[in-house]
Amino acid sequence: xxxxxxxxxxGLTKMFGDFTAVNAITFDVKxxxxxxxxxxxxxxxxxxxxxxIGISNPxxxxxxxxxFDVFTNAEDIKKNIGYMSQKFALYDDLTVKENITFFGGIxxxxxxxxxxxxxxxxxxxxxxxxxxxLVGSLPLGWKQKISFSVALLHDPKIVFLDEPTGGVxxxxxxxxxxxxxxxxxxxxxxxxxxxxxxxxxxxxRVSIMxxxxxxxxDTPKNLKTQFKAxxxxxxxxxxxxx
Amino acid sequence: xxxxxxxxxxxxxxxFRNKGxxxxxxxxxxxxxVILSNAATFEVQxxxxxxxxxxxxxxxxxxxxxxxxxxxxxxxxxxxxEALANSAMLKGDVDVxxxxxxxxxxxxxxEKRTNVGVTINAIDxxxxxxxxVYLTQIVQRFNQQVKVNLLQASDLQVxxxxxxxxxxxxxxxxxxxxxxxxxxxxxLLVTMITLFLSGMNIVREKEIGTLEQxxxxxxxxxxxxxxxxxxxxxxxxxxxxIGLILARVVFNVPMVGSLVLMYFYTSIYILxxxxxxxxxxxxxxxxxxxxxxxxxxxxxxxLMSGLFTPIESMxxxxxxxxxxxxxxxxxxxxxxVMLKGSSFMDILPQLLKxxxxxxxxxxxxxxxxxxxx
Numbered sequence: 001x002x003x004x005x006x007x008x009x010x011g012l013t014k015m016f017g018d019f020t021a022v023n024a025i026t027f028d029v030k031x032x033x034x035x036x037x038x039x040x041x042x043x044x045x046x047x048x049x050x051x052x053i054g055i056s057n058p059x060x061x062x063x064x065x066x067x068f069d070v071f072t073n074a075e076d077i078k079k080n081i082g083y084m085s086q087k088f089a090l091y092d093d094l095t096v097k098e099n100i101t102f103f104g105g106i107x108x109x110x111x112x113x114x115x116x117x118x119x120x121x122x123x124x125x126x127x128x129x130x131x132x133x134l135v136g137s138l139p140l141g142w143k144q145k146i147s148f149s150v151a152l153l154h155d156p157k158i159v160f161l162d163e164p165t166g167g168v169x170x171x172x173x174x175x176x177x178x179x180x181x182x183x184x185x186x187x188x189x190x191x192x193x194x195x196x197x198x199x200x201x202x203x204x205r206v207s208i209m210x211x212x213x214x215x216x217x218d219t220p221k222n223l224k225t226q227f228k229a230x231x232x233x234x235x236x237x238x239x240x241x242x
Numbered sequence: 243x244x245x246x247x248x249x250x251x252x253x254x255x256x257x258f259r260n261k262g263x264x265x266x267x268x269x270x271x272x273x274x275x276v277i278l279s280n281a282a283t284f285e286v287q288x289x290x291x292x293x294x295x296x297x298x299x300x301x302x303x304x305x306x307x308x309x310x311x312x313x314x315x316x317x318x319x320x321x322x323x324e325a326l327a328n329s330a331m332l333k334g335d336v337d338v339x340x341x342x343x344x345x346x347x348x349x350x351x352x353e354k355r356t357n358v359g360v361t362i363n364a365i366d367x368x369x370x371x372x373x374x375v376y377l378t379q380i381v382q383r384f385n386q387q388v389k390v391n392l393l394q395a396s397d398l399q400v401x402x403x404x405x406x407x408x409x410x411x412x413x414x415x416x417x418x419x420x421x422x423x424x425x426x427x428x429x430l431l432v433t434m435i436t437l438f439l440s441g442m443n444i445v446r447e448k449e450i451g452t453l454e455q456x457x458x459x460x461x462x463x464x465x466x467x468x469x470x471x472x473x474x475x476x477x478x479x480x481x482x483x484i485g486l487i488l489a490r491v492v493f494n495v496p497m498v499g500s501l502v503l504m505y506f507y508t509s510i511y512i513l514x515x516x517x518x519x520x521x522x523x524x525x526x527x528x529x530x531x532x533x534x535x536x537x538x539x540x541x542x543x544x545l546m547s548g549l550f551t552p553i554e555s556m557x558x559x560x561x562x563x564x565x566x567x568x569x570x571x572x573x574x575x576x577x578x579v580m581l582k583g584s585s586f587m588d589i590l591p592q593l594l595k596x597x598x599x600x601x602x603x604x605x606x607x608x609x610x611x612x613x614x615x
Contacts, residue, residue, distance in 0.1 A: 053458050054458070054613075054614060055454065055457045055458060055613065055614050055615065056614065056615055057614055057615065074613075074614055075460055075613075076460075078458055078459055078460040079460040081458070083455070083458040085451060085454055085455060087450075087451030087454070088451070089450075089451045089452050089454060089455035090452070090455075091252070091256065091452060092450070093255075093256050093259050093260065094252065094255060094256070098252070098255065101248070102248055102249075102251075102252045103459070105244065105245060105247075105248030105249075106245060106248060106249075106456070106459045106461050107459060107460065108244070108245065108460070
């Protein structure tokens, strides 16, 4: 049972002084699942995610990610996860290839493995013509796709995506979700936050955070029935308005 | 180890790709070394000299002639009155006024003594002190001449025994200020560039968000920090090399001691600076903040380094503070090795303190760098 659950969170809490950013959230994520992590701005999504990826210490509660405890084994978690932040986080002053080589190297891939991965990635994304261009000169949509591929470079068990499609056009968003599906099909668990409710529909299960608490968690279909809503947008509005 | 190489490779690429930074790293220091070394001198020349001669005798004119002959003084005017001389000083037209009293010549011959009034513009106290020394020297020499003349005039006068000092200036025989300043300014440049670069580098990654990405990877703190700082260590050593070549070729500053020793000491010294830079960048959120804090320390370090004002003349508490100034040690070592040819054993105290400093600073820096907050 527990081997099937790659993320187990129990009463996870983060306080900043008197302010409770994340208030005792509890949920599980299954292997290979696409888990949508929704919530209004400031609901505590990013803070919660930062605890799960081991860059923010929880105040209390329990969390186990990829088989490791976030309190004691944060560095082991990092070997097994990929992360793509809200802020574009590749190096603008390095080329596509150099970025891939750098992050591959940081994750300890061998030179030959990096080369192989790099070629495959460039071919998959159709980046042959820009492989030696500085990343800074590419359009945002391309950057995001490269970012996602780089997050998957070391074949992580789980990939965390923090608003990966913010500010990109609908076509690119569509392509991006195709990439997410492909990764999920290959067994990678996808943990994704988004503000686009149509994207929420693509997820296997969705949680909705309001003021630091998870107020709803189920498949999009069940959520719509539960809240008697026509689409996820209505579900979200009903919850977020309280 | 391999991970470190990937970071180093990335850092060098970024440094050499940054067209704005490259000239700052390599061209500005050279310009600064050339300009500052020529400009930063304690010698005071072209002192604007005015006098009021109430005596108008051959002796008073001879005294003025002494100043005229000196290369330090530009003899300007014979002011007819004190009031005019004073207003000239107020306007800044004159730096030094010598007032020769009535009966100057007569008193000298009859009383064997007289006074001259000297007024020095002392807004710049250091310069005024130097001017006073020059002036006194000239007057003294004039005195001796007068004594000789008097002796010839009357053999009754018994000449007192004269004690004259003949100074020998070791390690910088000609008191060439460039010889003195170039090693010191070279120290400043190496320190400034490495401090600013290392201080701003990690903070820059914080700003653009890549640091978070790095913190999500399993990279070890020490790997990341070594990989980050090593390129700046190399740049620091490169700057030292450029500076030493310039010192030799342009300024003709001797390199009496061992180059190997110089490089060995510098290699440890730069670690101190990099540690401080990293420490600063751990506690700041933006490059601006880092820059201000780096400047704050840099200014204190420079002014308390003994480069421009001797540490010996500082109050006791300030002298104690300079013990924590890495630049002080580097200036000392640089001057000792370059000008005196000091050996390893001679600089051992400085070396050990610097080493301790490096260990402490880098320890603090690594400790304060948190992958998880």
